[in-house]
Amino acid sequence: MKKWLQAIVFLMWSCLVLSCTSQQLVADPDALDRIPVVYDKGYRIGAFGLEKLHPFDIGKYQKIHRGLKKAGVLNEENEHRPEPLARETLLLVHSQDYLETLKSPAWVAVYLEAPAVRLLPKRMLKRSLIDPFILASGGTLKASRLALDHGAAINLGGGYHHAKPESGEGFCVIADVPIAIRKLQKEGEIKRALVVDTDIHQGNGTIVCLEDDPSTFTFSMHESGIYPVPKETGDRDVSVPAGVTDDAYMRSLKHWLPKVIAKSKPDIVFYVSGCDALAGDPLANGTMTHEGIARRDAYVLAECRKRKIPFVMTLAGGYSKDAWQAQYKSIVGLMKKEDVTSP
Structure with a gap:
């Protein structure tokens, strides 16, 4: 075969190989949904082991982050770092007087329902407890900005739905979701927001922060008869029974969520995805x-x-x-576009 003919055959073969390889490379990213994820190791709370006296798993965020990295669904392409909320941003929801109480170990011990926190020096209180909450709350704001650009985003923290303008409770001291809503509204990025709260405890703090505001809508699915008692009155409160199962929960959610979205007409949805409806949770009675x-x-x-x-x-x-494993698996499913929505 003449050299020029060999060259043409080689060129055609090379183009075919490159085409197939290119299709393969394009197909790989399509297997994953690169939803932006916000996380920082500064989310972790630590106070000489005192944090272990509370039932919340302080290491949950770190475990989920590590699992997502290992599963290959999180990398430098879709992982983002937050900035702590500035004081003027905190003041969009919280009062000056309340923010001052966060300097007091005695008050913070009450908000976190952890009496041992009273023993902490003020400097350690800020660095080990308050700063992580403010940073993770900044993560919610960061995630909301990413969601506006990409359609969806996840903060591996936040959802502090018991925090109120003038007080904290239930291991929540910063009302991260209401703050993010107010910040985006102030900047003109959104007009209307919907909060969908599936934590088994009612998001009473979020409701108080956003009450009497027609530009926001709060939808909470929670177990009646457990904390908080009494409940606040949100825009749509749905009680689920003690011992609620997967199928029963999904029937209720599928009934109400489309109606709530249609009524609220939101520019953005904040999803507070607590997993305390799981079987064996010590603070609730679900069997999910x-x-x-x-x-x-x-x-x-x-x-x-x-x-x-x-x-x-x-x-x-x-x-x-x-709990961390359930949320880790859920996020991996969202990233891998797995169809798990059918009954």
Whole structure:
């Protein structure tokens, strides 16, 4: 074969190989949904072991982050770092007097329901407890900005839905979701916001922060008869029974969520995705499974995407030993576009 003919054959073969390789490279990213994820190791609370006296797993965020990295769904392409909320941003929801109480170990011990916190020096209180809450709350704001740009984003923290303008409670001291809403509204990025709260404890603080405001809508699905008692009155409160199962929960969620979205007409949805409805949670009575939590989260995201509404996920509560695993599996499912929404 003449050299020029050999060259043409080689060139055609090379083009074919490159084309196939290119298709392969394009296909790999399509197997994953590169949802932006916000996290910082500064989310972790630490106070000489005193934090272990509270039932919340302080290491939950770190465990989920490590698992996502290991699973290959999180890398430098979609991982983002937050900035702590500035004081003027905190003041969009919280009062000056309340922020001053966060310098007092005695007051913070009450808010966190952890009496041992009273023993902390003020300097350690700020560095080890308050600063992580403010940083993780900054993560919710960062995630909301990313959601506006990318359609969805996840903060591996936040969802402090018991914090109120003038007080903290239930291991919540910063009202991260209401603050993010007010900040985006102030900047003209959004007009209306919907908060979908599936933590098994009512988001009473979020309701108080946003009450009597027609530009926001609070939807909470929670177990009646457990903390907080009495409940606040949100825009749509749905009680689930003690012992709620995956299927029962999904039937209720599928009934109410489309109605709530249609009524609220939001520019953005903040999803407070606590997993304390899991079987074995010491602070609730649900019987949901890891698969049920994944189905729940995937359904909320799918309903938002169907309507092209930006979706912001925060992690909120969950007190069983396997809570982090349930949320880790759920996020992996969201990233891998697994269809877990059907009954």
